[in-house]
Amino acid sequence: MRGEALKGHLDLLLLAAVRARPAHGYAIIENLRLRSGGSLDLPEGTVYPVLHRLERAGFLRSRWSEASGRRRRTYEVTEEGLSELRARERDWREFSRAVEGVLVEAT
Amino acid sequence: MNGSRRIKAYLDALGRELPGGRRFKGRVLAEVEDHLREGVRRERVDGVPAPEAEWRAIERFGSPGLVARRFAEDLTGSGARAAAWAMILATLGVMFLRFLPSPALGELLGMPSNGFFEPPGPWPGDILPPHLRPAMNVAQFAFLASLAAGAFALWRVWRRGWGAEIPDGELSVVVSATVLALVAFAVSGVADTVFMFQRAEAVPGSPSPFVHAGFAAVRATITALGGYFVVRAVVRLLALQRLRVNQNN
Numbered sequence: 001m002r003g004e005a006l007k008g009h010l011d012l013l014l015l016a017a018v019r020a021r022p023a024h025g026y027a028i029i030e031n032l033r034l035r036s037g038g039s040l041d042l043p044e045g046t047v048y049p050v051l052h053r054l055e056r057a058g059f060l061r062s063r064w065s066e067a068s069g070r071r072r073r074t075y076e077v078t079e080e081g082l083s084e085l086r087a088r089e090r091d092w093r094e095f096s097r098a099v100e101g102v103l104v105e106a107t
Numbered sequence: 108m109n110g111s112r113r114i115k116a117y118l119d120a121l122g123r124e125l126p127g128g129r130r131f132k133g134r135v136l137a138e139v140e141d142h143l144r145e146g147v148r149r150e151r152v153d154g155v156p157a158p159e160a161e162w163r164a165i166e167r168f169g170s171p172g173l174v175a176r177r178f179a180e181d182l183t184g185s186g187a188r189a190a191a192w193a194m195i196l197a198t199l200g201v202m203f204l205r206f207l208p209s210p211a212l213g214e215l216l217g218m219p220s221n222g223f224f225e226p227p228g229p230w231p232g233d234i235l236p237p238h239l240r241p242a243m244n245v246a247q248f249a250f251l252a253s254l255a256a257g258a259f260a261l262w263r264v265w266r267r268g269w270g271a272e273i274p275d276g277e278l279s280v281v282v283s284a285t286v287l288a289l290v291a292f293a294v295s296g297v298a299d300t301v302f303m304f305q306r307a308e309a310v311p312g313s314p315s316p317f318v319h320a321g322f323a324a325v326r327a328t329i330t331a332l333g334g335y336f337v338v339r340a341v342v343r344l345l346a347l348q349r350l351r352v353n354q355n356n
Contacts, residue, residue: 011271025138026145043169044146048138049181050272056185057270068148073138084270 010050012092013040015059015077015085022076024067025051051075059084113161114143117171124175126182126346135178143168172354179347183282184273186340188264190285193336194257197292197329198250204325205299224303224322226313236309242302249295253288260284278347282340289330289337296326 017023017031029047032040054060059081062073077085118136125132146164151157168174205224235243260281264273273281300323307313 024141024145026142043173044142044167045139045169045174046177048135048142048174049177052135052178053181053185053270053272059270067141070141070144071137072141073134 009092010047011054011059012085012088014047014050014054015081015088018060018075018077019082019085022074024072024074028075054081111161113158113165114140114147117143117165117168120171121174124171124350126175126179126343126350131182139168139174172350176347176350176354179343179350180275180278181272183278183340183343183347184264186336186343187260187273187278187281187285190333190336190340191257191260191264191281193333194253194285194288194292195261197333198254198257198288200329201292201296201326202250202254204322224314224318226306226310239302239305239309242298242305246295246299246302249291249298253291253295256284256288256291260288278344282337282344285337285340289334292333293330296323296330300326 013032014028017028017035023031025048026044028051029044051060051062055062055075059078060075061078062075065072065074118140121139122132122136125135127135143161143164146167147157147160150160150163155163263277263281263284267273300319303313303319303322304316307316307319
C-alpha cells in the first residue's frame, strides 16, 4: 500500500499496534508489517512524528528504558488512547462496510 | 565508510535538518539511532554482511530530508494548534476582565456595579462624548475581528479531532488566521486603552488613569503571551516551507 494512502490511517494503525502491549518504534513498525502480510510498508522514519503527535495528544505515553546497552523509547496506549482507538475502529468499520457494499453492488 | 560511521553520518544529516530545540532533537536522534541499530542487528542475525545491513536499515528508514519534513509538519501543526488556543484564551480573558463583571457577578465579587474599568453608570446623560467614538469603534471592531479570526483558526484545527494531523494546506490557513487575530488583538488593545484614558478625562466618576494603566499592562502581557505562540507557529511554518523548497531543488 502506498505511503500517501496509509498516511490518513496511521493514527488508527499505530494505536492498534500498541493496544496489546507497550512497544518501541521498531517493534511497532514490524508489528504493522507482519500483521498486514507486508502490505503496510512505509518509510519507517515517518512513523515517529506520528507517535510523537499521539503522545502529545495524550493517546500514548512513553518512557526510556535500557536494552542491549542502548536507550530505547517504549510507547504504551493510555485510557484516552483506547477510547480514541475504539471510536476510530468504529468509524473505520462503518466506512469499510459502506465501501464494500458499493463494490459488491457494482460487480 | 564503515557501518557505524554510516549511521552516524545519517544522524548528523538528520540533526542538521530537524526543526525544534536541542532537547527535542536529542530525543528524536536517540530514538532513530536505536531504531537503526536494531534494524542492523536483525539483518545481521539473518546473515546479512554489516555494510549491507546498515545500508538496508537506513534505506528503510527514509531519507533525512523526508523524516525531518514529517517532523516539521507535525511541529508546525502543534504550533498552529497552540497559537489558535492562545489567541482564543487571550480574547476571552480580556473580555472577561473588561466586560464580564456584570452587575450580578460584580456584586458577587464585590466589584463596582459596572466592573473595575467602567464609570459607575448611568453616565451623565448616558451619552458618549463624540470625540471618544473613533477609538471605541476601532477597539470594538478590532476585538470582534480578533475573536472571529481566533475562533476560525480553532475551528479549523478542532473539526479534525483532538490531536489529529493537520493537513499541509490547512497549516498556512490556520497560522495566517492566528496572525490576523494577534494583530487585531493588539490594535484593539491600543485603541481601547486610548478610549479609556480619554473617557477618564471626559466622564466624571471614571476609574483613575492608574487603574487603566494597570489594565493596559495586563493586556500587553496577555498580548505578548499570545504573540509568543503565534510567532513560534510562524517560525515553524517558515522552517517547513524552507525545508520543502530545499528538497525540491
